[in-house]
Amino acid sequence: MSNFVDPQTPGTEPQVQSSGSGNGCLWGCLIAGGLFIGSILCAGFGGYWFLSNQIAKYTSETPIDLPTVEYSEEDLAELDARVETFREKLDAGETPEEDLVLTADDINALISKNEDFKGKVYVKIENNQVEGDVSIPLDKLPMGKGRYFNGSATFDVAMDGGVLIVTVDQAELNGEPLPDEFMQAMRQENLAKDVYKDPENAKFMSRFEDIRIEDDKFILRVKRGGEEGVQTNPMVEPGDETATVTETATETGESEADESEADESETPAADSGTAEAVSE
Incomplete structure (x- = not known):
């Protein structure tokens, strides 16, 4: 377990709006790109002391231009319908007939709908890993005014014993790789563990049989046939x-x-x- 300080400062990163139900964490974190934001900024990636003491090396005076994906009205309507149908059935306590399968383009199109994230987060899915780039202003951090958090990282995503496990594989800030000691500690962190701190979110997540990357697609599968499954302690680290x-x-x-x-x-x-x- 890493002992790095949580660097989150209100207003530092784009805020994800909750849907008002337990699935806010899912759509905010997993679909709308907040998984990467939450993992990087809320799990201690960089750490408050790390950024404040190495601000010049690991941040930049300029943002980076990130790609955006914008679907046609018809394609976006179809994507929205798939996501909303899946979400509404879960909200109603029903079981969706099909898995929710999202490509990287699907996720980026959803990101582009949110002005807080558009141009600040870009997701790729390659070699069955999630890769993400971010460029976020640090105006709310001491010594961060006028500087940008430009980072990239690669994540592994899976469920183990009914618990969502997200771990970082590789990462860099401002084009600079992070120190090996820091990365070794971060690789032991389950970056999704905070999802389970809210009882409603934990209950909602317990409905999933599997959340994984397969064939370079993000797949969410709900338990079917009355399966309850066995959920281990979500606060336990990977392994x-x-x-x-x-x-x-x-x-x-x-x-x-x-x-x-x-x-x-x-x-x-x-x-x-x-x-x-x-x-x-």
């Missing part, structure tokens, strides 16, 4: 989920052992009573 399972198994074994001992203690008493009856 530690087995510890949770082991602890559960140990507790179960101890419980069974206690029951067995109780049964054995009762058996002699019963046998004694039977012997007395035969003797009489």
